[in-house]
Amino acid sequence: MDCSFNMKPRWERRKDARPQELLAAALDLFVERGFASTRLEDVAKRAGVSKGTLYLYFTNKEELFKAVVRNSVVPAIDAAEEDIAGFSGHSAELLRRVVHGWWDRMGKTNASGIIKLVMAEAGNFPDLAKFYQEEVIVRGTRAMATMLDRAVARGEFRPIDINVMTQVLVAPVLMLMTWKHSVGPCAHDQLDPTAFIDAFLDMALNGLLPPPAVQP
Amino acid sequence: MDCSFNMKPRWERRKDARPQELLAAALDLFVERGFASTRLEDVAKRAGVSKGTLYLYFTNKEELFKAVVRNSVVPAIDAAEEDIAGFSGHSAELLRRVVHGWWDRMGKTNASGIIKLVMAEAGNFPDLAKFYQEEVIVRGTRAMATMLDRAVARGEFRPIDINVMTQVLVAPVLMLMTWKHSVGPCAHDQLDPTAFIDAFLDMALNGLLPPPAVQP
Amino acid sequence: MDCSFNMKPRWERRKDARPQELLAAALDLFVERGFASTRLEDVAKRAGVSKGTLYLYFTNKEELFKAVVRNSVVPAIDAAEEDIAGFSGHSAELLRRVVHGWWDRMGKTNASGIIKLVMAEAGNFPDLAKFYQEEVIVRGTRAMATMLDRAVARGEFRPIDINVMTQVLVAPVLMLMTWKHSVGPCAHDQLDPTAFIDAFLDMALNGLLPPPAVQP
Amino acid sequence: MDCSFNMKPRWERRKDARPQELLAAALDLFVERGFASTRLEDVAKRAGVSKGTLYLYFTNKEELFKAVVRNSVVPAIDAAEEDIAGFSGHSAELLRRVVHGWWDRMGKTNASGIIKLVMAEAGNFPDLAKFYQEEVIVRGTRAMATMLDRAVARGEFRPIDINVMTQVLVAPVLMLMTWKHSVGPCAHDQLDPTAFIDAFLDMALNGLLPPPAVQP
């Protein structure tokens, strides 16, 4: 008995899936090895196609990388922007929600390894650095700043220098992402991401909330 | 009578100065390009010698890198350990002093770019990762943990999970160092390191100091 | 209409023929220059391909060498073993046949130059020495010893120390091969290989055959 | 108490010994590694001097090699020529004496490894090949031919083609020398040089002596 009667032939079934398979393979390898050290042949092999096929979908290595970023990092930014725009509660809760959402949507996936690679290879590939700067960093920073603006405006956070505090709040999360994909795996004491985030949020909110009003 | 016609010799014999010149050149290039992408020929050229000369002083690329780390990063760790061991005041002041010292001794120099490179290329060069882990990360983490221990023991910081908080406190400084040598230079709004550190310390100390005792 | 203007393509796709062309080129150059001094780029050039192409077929220089040996020397050993196993006449005739066969199949080709290279570079490339020892020397020696065993057992040669005589009989042929590819070409009196082999066989058989039975 | 009172200072004591020490070191390394692969720095180190010193005594690598040959190989040729010229007994005895003398004076020393190296690297260093051809091969061959001439002229050997038989008789000894410095050391069954030479002489003389006169 032939069970394959309604199976589409392999090439057709896969036609639309190809780019996604390549992007997934590329993300994994870029994060593991970095941009320059990732061999396109390995990307193709991991996606189950030949080197030539990769070039049918992506003009060159840089374009492949940009597609990976658009596919895995940018959506997380979109989501964060929506979170912030649609939220109406207390800003402390919003900060918690944004940071946790960021970690859940990006940190836990391999997408969190991209930032490490960008930071390390920005100097060698200025085009990629510029692209990432514009598509990710500027937008991400703006979202965080918007959130702090709101918090201060509503009197929910102490008055602070928004621009600087944006960086301060973003730093630990970026570091956690970077850590996870670099020395983390070979560190002696493993770092628990959730504990890290909670401790950080705890400290930050302690430090940001206005002092309790003094009772007369 | 001077017959020398102001001719420069083909090369100059400078045995003692060479290693430092080479280490300085190597640090600059490693930080700018990363480990794998730095060409030893460029290191030599920047130090004003030929490729072969470099090999008179360093066995190979990995040993050159280790020498760079020992020369530029390890001394900063030494200094931090001494700071902590010899301090007798309030822990808030100690934290401030350590973080500022760290930035002044390392952050402001190119040595701060090393961490970026290690994080990015640890996977590709396991020997280097192990070396850095042992010589720098373990010692640095231990120093910070020691400081927090002291702070909590003296009742100067709230009770906290030392290990996690160590990471949380270290993260922003590492990030600042990384940032400075990667996307920082091409970012639209420049980040002021001192403002960043002050804001971070302010927030952290607000978050870490024990609540003021309530007056009866 | 022919628009091709007789343009040659940048390269030709010849997957099946390539390895043999590369092996032939490699044999020639290895014999001419030795293992260490043969440049893979020259091998590729002689085979009409680029350096990179060579690496599509052979992992590295050592594997290329092994492939050359398997391709040009080992078959001659196989043939000699078969000659000996299938022969049923007088051992003097067998010795003649084996030595002549050896010369015809190997000596006359460039394969005879391999032994020179192995002897000279064994110390520098222990892996190659081991490989050659196992694949060629052991088998070749065993074949010659088998032949002498048979000869003595059948009373066709005088009783002799098989192991030592094996070496003694092999030596002149190896030397002839070595000679041909080294100082031979620049010697003043050219050496005629056939005359050499005949003189050697003549002398050897005179020395090996048992004394004629004395008439009573 | 100073016991060194009649010791010459080191530099003076060694002054004349230097070239000999360098030649000895060079012989060892050339034989072990070959001409191209021998590093002059290693030669100098083994002789206990610096690289620069070597150049005070020998213009370059090729001249060093020639000096080695003149120092270690040529004297053996001289001795063989004298042996032959001064001998008055039976030619079988002379052949034995020459072969054994050759082995004792050269074969047992590292000088026997030179021939291996010449054969292997003749193609890459034509000047060296030419030098060796003229200084060693031509003279050695002439000596052996002289001996055979004498043997046949005196009716002590059967009539033979002198030129060819010269090569045939020389071949096993050359091979033994080559073997000793190449695959010999890593061969499974060690080859006993004396047994080899005896077996070879035995076979050769059996094959060369005239048939015993038939009794009427």
Next chain:
DNA sequence: AATGAATGAGTATTCATTCAT
């Protein structure tokens, strides 16, 4: 669409030789 053979620029490392001291 898909393949994979072919290309060739790029780089760490070695070593004979030179020469200032």
Next chain:
DNA sequence: TATGAATGAATACTCATTCAT
């Protein structure tokens, strides 16, 4: 004499990209 620091040409191997099939 003697040293050893400095040089730079030389070579195995890699990999992004192209293109005939």
